[in-house]
Amino acid sequence: MPQTLDELVSRYKQGVPESLLPLLQDIQDEFGFLNEEAIIRVGSHLKLPASKIYGIATFFDQFRFVTQGRYHILVCRGTACHMSGSFNVLKELEKILKIKEGHTTRDGYFSLEAVSCMGACGMGPVVKVNGEFHKMVSNSSIQTLIEQLRKRA
Amino acid sequence: MFFDIEVNGKIIKARNGDTILSALDRNGIKVPTLCHINDLPPNGACRMCVVEVEGRQALLPACSHPVEEWMKIKTHSPRVVKARKTNIELLLSNHPDDCLYCERNGNCELQKFAEDLNVRERKFYGKKNKYKTDPSSASLLRDPAKCILCGRCIRICEEVQHITALDFIGRGNKMQVGPAFNRGMNLSSCINCGQCIMVCPTGALTEKQHPGELQDALHNPSVKTVIQCSPTLSVTLAEEFGLRAGKDMENLMFAALRKLGFDYVFDTSFAADLLIVEQAAELLSKIKEKQPMPMFSSCCPAWIKYAEQARPQILNLISTCKSPQQMMGSLLTNHFSQVEMISDENLYSVSAMPCVAKKFEAQREQMTHKGITDVDTILTTRELARLIRLNGIDIQQVEPELADLPYRSRSSAGKLLAVSGGLTEALIRTLHFMITGKEFTQPKIQELRSTKGRKEFFIKIGEYNLGFAVVNGIGNVSELLDEIEKGRNDLHYIEVMACPGGCVAGGGQPIHPGENHSRARSKAVYEVDEKEPIRFAHKNPSLISLFDQLLEKPMSLKCQQLLHTSYEKREVML
Known part of the structure; x- marks a missing residue:
């Protein structure tokens, strides 16, 4: 059930800074990213300065500050995937989509993110698109994957 | 309660509850530090104040380690000096070498310690982070390139002034100091008091000038x-x-x-x-x-x-x-x-x-x-x-x-x-x-x-x-x-x-x-x-x-x- 920002925030007690991370996670789950309005609203609810919240949120890789694309692509950058060439896959994706890691394409179809480990170390490099795993991807297979997704979009 | 500790072969008095740094300070022994602010709790960010304590394998940060009765401390042993020098060299590896053009030239703590420790060449080569200066505030000029991430400005703003306009943004080698959303200082809650300028060890924070x-x-x-x-x-x-x-x-x-x-x-x-x-x-x-x-x-x-x-x-x-x-x-x-x-x-x-x-x-x-x-x-x-x-x-x-x-x-x-x-x-x-x-x-x-x-x-x-x-x-x-x-x-x-x-x-x-x-x-x-x-x-x-x-x-x-x-x-x- 979709919820408004106020509903999400009001589930947490006022002035309790400890609830910052769960609240931010709730907001990200609901809206896909953290926008400035949400951060300022959270700050006034938990009595935390906006700079502090932004500082904490940027510390964690899980928080995004730009909206997700229709296809949210996660590239595994764990050690095993790195050994099997995930760095090249990430660079190739950045080249194809013409965006940097952590950003969203202008048409809003794709967003790209690097994550630490997805737990599928035997099948690296692993790429996850909207919850769907793609194993042992290579530069050429990733190209066809993107083309397919583009057609579907 | 006072007790004796040995520092550099001499006995000095230390007090219960002191940190090593404050005990040394009271006895006139100078230890360099880039992140310590007097009267504020230590944060141990810069590791410049490390000292060698007999019986401990690692060097201890003097600013945050409590002094204990058994301690035999060396503040300027070759090992300590080498560690400090490496520290400065690492900081300089991501620092624009533009001292001649810097506002704080001649009154910069980083420059002073580099000189004291006899740093004469660039030891660590690597890509430097590129940052834009933030000229948006009417009072302050922020140059993140010169920042050494000691955190003094953040702490004076938060713990003394209770404004908290600045904080660390990001992590690892991409970390920088900035206001909320890394936007201009003019949009932040900064009240332009300038206390951050007074504690900044380098020229990362200075006043805005129109000479x-x-x-x-x-x-x-x-x-x-x-x-x-x-x-x-x-x-x-x-x-x-x-x-x-x-x-x-x-x-x-x-x-x-x-x-x-x-x-x-x-x-x-x-x-x-x-x-x-x-x-x-x-x-x-x-x-x-x-x-x-x-x-x-x-x-x-x-x-x-x-x-x-x-x-x-x-x-x-x-x-x-x-x-x-x-x-x-x-x-x-x-x-x-x-x-x-x-x-x-x-x-x-x-x-x-x-x-x-x-x-x-x-x-x-x-x-x-x-x-x-x-x-x-x-x-x-x-x-x-x-x-x-x-x-x-x-x-x-x-x-x-x-x-x-x-x-x-x-x-x-x-x-x-x-x-x-x-x-x-x-x-x-x-x-x-x-x-x-x-x-x-x-x-x-x-x-x-x-x-x-x-x-x-x-x-x-x-x-x-x-x-x-x-x-x-x-x-x-x-x-x-x-x-x-x-x-x-x-x-x-x-x-x-x-x-x-x-x-x-x-x-x-x-x-x-x-x-x-x-x-x-x-x-x-x-x-x-x-x-x-x-x-x-x-x-x-x-x-x-x-x-x-x-x-x-x-x-x-x-x-x-x-x-x-x-x-x-x-x-x-x-």
Whole structure:
């Protein structure tokens, strides 16, 4: 059930800074990213300065500050995937989509993110698109994957 | 409880609960540190203070490790020195090597330690992070490229001033210091107090400067340049020339300023006298009319910005008097220029202040007339000293001179604005005269001269029982504001200065890493007050003639036009 920002925030007690991370996670789950309005609203609810919240949120890789694309692509950058060439896959994706890691394409179809480990170390490099795993991807297979997704979009 | 520890083969006394650093410090053993701030809890970010402790494999950070009885410490063993040197070399690997072009060249802690540790070559090559400077604030210039991530600015802003405009953003090698959403400082909750500049070990945080504009005005024969000097400046300028802190060089400074090419030189203490008289009259009329109390002082622009953004509900309680700088600016453009027959566009008004928030204040919309700023350029103490050096003037060799007419004289009450509590002290003197018609017999109020962050003083003047509070350090103000909002009503006047200690410790003052000179500076101000004949603002002869010629009486219509301002709610990212 979709919820408004106020509903999400009001589930947490006022002035309790400890609830910052769960609240931010709730907001990200609901809206896909953290926008400035949400951060300022959270700050006034938990009595935390906006700079502090932004500082904490940027510390964690899980928080995004730009909206997700229709296809949210996660590239595994764990050690095993790195050994099997995930760095090249990430660079190739950045080249194809013409965006940097952590950003969203202008048409809003794709967003790209690097994550630490997805737990599928035997099948690296692993790429996850909207919850769907793609194993042992290579530069050429990733190209066809993107083309397919583009057609579907 | 004291006990013995061994440091570098000698026995020294240490106290229970000390950190290693404070024990060493008390015994005069210097250990370099880039992130430690006196009187704040340690954060151990820079690892410059590491020492070798016998029996411990790793080097220990002196600033955060408690001292223990068994310790045998080596502070400068080869291993320690090597670690420190590597530390500096690593910091320099991501530092722009532009010391010659840096504001803090010669007064930079990173530079000093690199020199002390004999760093002579670049050891670690790697890609440097590229950052843009943030020129958006009217007062501060932030250059993240020079930042070494010691976190001092963040801690002074959060733990002392309770503003928290800055924080670490990101992590790892992408980490930087910035305001919320890494946007401009002008959009942040920064109040421009400049305390971050005072603790920054490098040139990452400096005041915003416009030297070219001033030079053009000084060398344009058709433009008349006037300068006003803050009451604080005369007791701190000496430090910039290597003289002892607290040396009063008021008249030497005026002479040097004339040599620089300023056509007219004034003392802001005169406007401070005017502020005291005007504000005392405003307070008295508010008390008589039984208006909501207390009244807050208005001379600190950082406090005004804080109130506008964080406490808009109390804006109606703040005195509407402009700050002395802006009163002087208003007088210069509206009175002085007419007396001297100078047209608006040919008057260039400069002020020298111990403050960077004044730069912000001067460009407030309320401080302009016909769209032109009343005060055009604000110099900090540091900038003024640099200007004097630039022009090759030896300030110790000049003949003392007086300020210019018609605002020549000042009382020592005006001078007191330099220290926290001074405004209240001066105000009580004038208020006493206004209420009883007699002079205050004991002008020195010891309760207001302590170094505490918050002071209170109660006195009966005539028929009124009055309460005064003095707050210095904006971090101490929210508690008092909460009390007032809860219904506390025994206070009538509250003086707020955003910097801890008042203007003597302002963000535009000379920077001495790790040292606090505000005591010596305050002492010099009090000495001026002790020895001078005119100790009451309302007895200032120039002020009396100004009231005769132009302003009639305090709170007159003319005063309202020239000397008062308004405040409005400000939207920032709190």
